Each structure stands twice: as C-alpha cells, then as structure tokens.
Amino acid sequence: MNNIWFFGDSFTHGTGCKPGDEYYEKYPPKDNDRLWVDIVSDELKLSQERNPRYGMGANPYILSLFINEIPNMLDNDIVVISDSNPDGVLSFDKNKNKVGSVNSGTFWDQKYDKYFEGDNYYQHKQTTWHDYLEWSKDPNKMVIVDYSKEHFAPYRDFWSEWYFKQVKAISTELIRRNVKLYFWSYKEWFSDNTPYQLIVDVDDSIKDGHFSWLGHRQFSKFILNKIKYTKSLGEQ
Secondary structure (H helix, E strand, C coil): CCEEEEECCHHHHCCCCCCCCHHHHHCCCCCCCCCHHHHHHHHHCCEEEECCCCCCCCHHHHHHHHHHHHHHCCCCCEEEEECCCCCCEEEEECCCCEEEEECHHHHCCHHHHHHHCCCHHHHHHHHCHHHHHCCCCCHHHHHHHHHHHHHCHHHHHHHHHHHHHHHHHHHHHHHCCCCEEEEECCHHHHCCCCCCCEHHHHCCCCCCCCECHHHHHHHHHHHHHHHHHCCCHHHC
C-alpha cells in the first residue's frame, strides 16, 4: 500500500476534535465523525503518514518537516501540504530544548477571550491579535510579537507567495520520482466566508475556530476533489 503524507498546521492536526479538547468532550464523535485526513486516507486506500505542526506554527517549520521526510517518500506516494497564517515565526522551545515555532495562539491571554464573543470573533480573528498581545508586557514575548507585527502581519500575501514558490519548486522535483503533491492555502479557513463549518459556528461558547465534525467532512471532499480531478502542483 502506498502512503499519503500530510503536512500543515492545526487544521491538519485536527485541533478541536482531539480527546481532551473542549469541543470533542462536549460533542463526542458519532459513527461518521472523523478527521479529514482520516477520511481522505481511507477513501484513497492509502496508508497515512502524517506529520503536521501542532498549532498554527510557522511556515518555515512546516517546510522543514516536509523536507526532512522527502527521503522516505516512495514511488506513487501522495503529499498534501498547506501553508499557515504567515505571522508565525521560528523560535527556540526552552521546555523541549529544540527549535520550534510560535504564533498568535502561543501568547494569547485567556482573559481577553471576551473580545472574541459573538460577531467579534471574525472581526478580531483577521487583524488585531497583535494588539491584544501587546497588553502583555512580558519582554521575552514582546520581542517576537513586535517582530511579527512589523515584518509579517502587514505583508501576509507576500510571505504566502514566497513560501508557495518553495513548495512548488520541490514539487517539480518530486514529480520526477512519481510523487504527487497537492497544495492548499490557509485562506480556506482564514476567510470570514469559509464554506467549512467551524467549531465556533456550532457553539459560540467554545472559542475555537477549527473545523467541526461537519467541517472535516466538508473539507475532505475539497481535498478528494483536488486529488482526483486536478493536476498535482509539480505537473502544473
């Protein structure tokens, strides 16, 4: 059996629909409730090799996970990879003593959750997380917050294109090994008009903007259609 490799952020990891997550415990999975990566793998009858970054992460971190696994990819394998919100940056995880990444969720102060209630959720999700983080005066955190606010947040599209070109270049080499790569953008979920149901749409008392169970089923159809009916990135 060939493999399918998944690389991405918390939307690939399945955050929100994991045991211990608030949504999972309040709305436990029924018979057809599964993560989109599991649905896609089973539908294509491929063995799942998943290596997503937990949390929004940083695109360089996702890219490094991808590159490190390339030697293990075999003829006829499939890769599904996404970028993430470009304001994530690389950092050093002192607790785990290794290189990692941080983003808006890393430094979020829960006492400001009230600003994400109701309609405010979508308004603040897009543009203002840096402002809330600035209320925290931890100097170690603020170094990264200030850097991200100055160099990443205002230029998301430029950074996204920069990372996409790197993935596309690698995909061209992979196609020579008969490994097909399919890319999807973080904008699929980041948009206020996302067609995929989010947890906050099911229960706005749960401040979680990840896919709900229905959202996972909806998104799995998007990925399956991409794989079945479009050329891989390296063939475009």
